[in-house]
Amino acid sequence: xxxxxxxxxxxxxxxxxxxxxxxxxxxxxxxxxxxxxxxxxxxxxxxxxxxxxxxxxxxxxxxxxxxxxxxxxxxxxxxxxxxxxxxxxxxxxxxxxxxxxxxxxxxxxxxxxxxxxxxxxxxxxxxxxxxxxxxxxxxxxxxxxxxxxxxxxxxxxxxxxxxxxxxxxxxxxxxxxxxxxxxxxxxxxxxxxxxxxxxxxxxxxxxxxxxxxxxxxxxxxxxxxxxxxx
Numbered sequence: 001x002x003x004x005x006x007x008x009x010x011x012x013x014x015x016x017x018x019x020x021x022x023x024x025x026x027x028x029x030x031x032x033x034x035x036x037x038x039x040x041x042x043x044x045x046x047x048x049x050x051x052x053x054x055x056x057x058x059x060x061x062x063x064x065x066x067x068x069x070x071x072x073x074x075x076x077x078x079x080x081x082x083x084x085x086x087x088x089x090x091x092x093x094x095x096x097x098x099x100x101x102x103x104x105x106x107x108x109x110x111x112x113x114x115x116x117x118x119x120x121x122x123x124x125x126x127x128x129x130x131x132x133x134x135x136x137x138x139x140x141x142x143x144x145x146x147x148x149x150x151x152x153x154x155x156x157x158x159x160x161x162x163x164x165x166x167x168x169x170x171x172x173x174x175x176x177x178x179x180x181x182x183x184x185x186x187x188x189x190x191x192x193x194x195x196x197x198x199x200x201x202x203x204x205x206x207x208x209x210x211x212x213x214x215x216x217x218x219x220x221x222x223x224x225x226x227x228x229x230x
Contacts, residue, residue, distance in 0.1 A: 003041065004048035006223045007032075014217065017210040028210055031075055031199070033220030035060065039067050041224050046072060054096070054218055058084040065091045077159075077199075077218055079133045082106040090114065096159040096199050096216075099123040099135045101146045108150035117152055121159040121199050124181060126174045132161055137181060144185050148192045157197030157215070158182055168205035175200050175212035182213075 001009070010030060018025040034042045035056040042053055042064060051071070055061035056078030065074055076088055077096040082103055088095070089110040098104050098120045111118045122143055125134030135143050140158070147155055158181060162174035182195040199216040201209025206217040 003044045003223060006225075007045060007048050007050055010219055010222055013207055014210060017207040021211045021213075023210070027215060029216050031077070031216055031218045032223050033077065033202070033218050034064070034224065035078070035220065037220075037224045039064050042068055042072070045223065050223075054220075058087050062087050062091070075216075085110050089116075089118075092118070094119045094121065094156065094197075096121045096218075097123045097133060098147070099125075099133050099143075101143060104143075104147040104150055104153060108152045111152040115152075117154050119154050119156050120147075121157050121197060122147070122155060123159045124178060126160050126177050126181075127163050129163060134160065137177070140181060141185055141188060144188075144190055144193050148190050155193045157195050157199065158185075159199035159216075161202075162200075162205070165205070168208045171201075171205045172208050172212060175209045175214065179213040 014028050014030060015025040018028055029052060031052050031054040032045050032050045033054045052073045052075060054075045054077040073093045074091055075094045075096060076092050080097050080103060085106045107118050122140055123134040124137060124140050125132045126137055144155060147153055158178055160174060160178045162171040165171055178198055178200055182198060186195045197215045198213050200214045201217040203219050203222040206219055209217055
């Protein structure tokens with residue numbers, strides 16, 4: 001199947017999952033994870049109507065962003081070092097992976113230079129796996145409070161990555177917990193903090209994530225096929 005065919009299939013699966021949960025399919029946005037994929041693959045997906053693309057590696061991301069059309073909405077979804085933030089300013093519409101106040105402060109500093117505001121998600125490591133980035137479930141409220149004081153950031157919601165399971169259903173409790181945490185933060189009424197976005201679910205489990213409230217699903221392999229390794 002072509003990239004265009006794969007995108008049609010994914011959108012149909014998104015629609016079906018949303019309807020099963022009694023949700024408007026339009027409330028779920030597809031992030032095409034294009035990390036390690038060539039710019040030509042991104043261009044093919046763009047031609048097929050995909051607008052939002054997610055990248056993990058700063059150098060690869062900036063190279064693609066400068067080679068591809070300006071109407072792409074780029075999301076940065078990978079672990080981010082503070083010394084790389086400056087390369088994202090001006091080309092990233094949403095950063096999914098803010099997991100510590102030092103990173104938030106550096107993003108604020110870089111966006112301040114252009115008097116802009118960066119939309120971010122707070123990444124939560126719900127599983128507690130040492131190999132995954134993210135703040136803790138107990139620490140995310142304080143991170144939200146601290147980050148909300150930074151004038152050039154806007155918290156839009158949360159992101160998580162559950163453990164890998166062969167059975168998608170096993171990821172459900174992790175998605176449900178992220179939704180619960182979003183509700184807890186909303187109840188805190190922290191100024192300038194919104195929980196409108198939940199970034200969760202990938203190629204193997206995005207339908208379960210949608211059933212549990214995902215508004216952004218990050219799908220790569222199911223669109224582009226296997227990765228081109230760096």
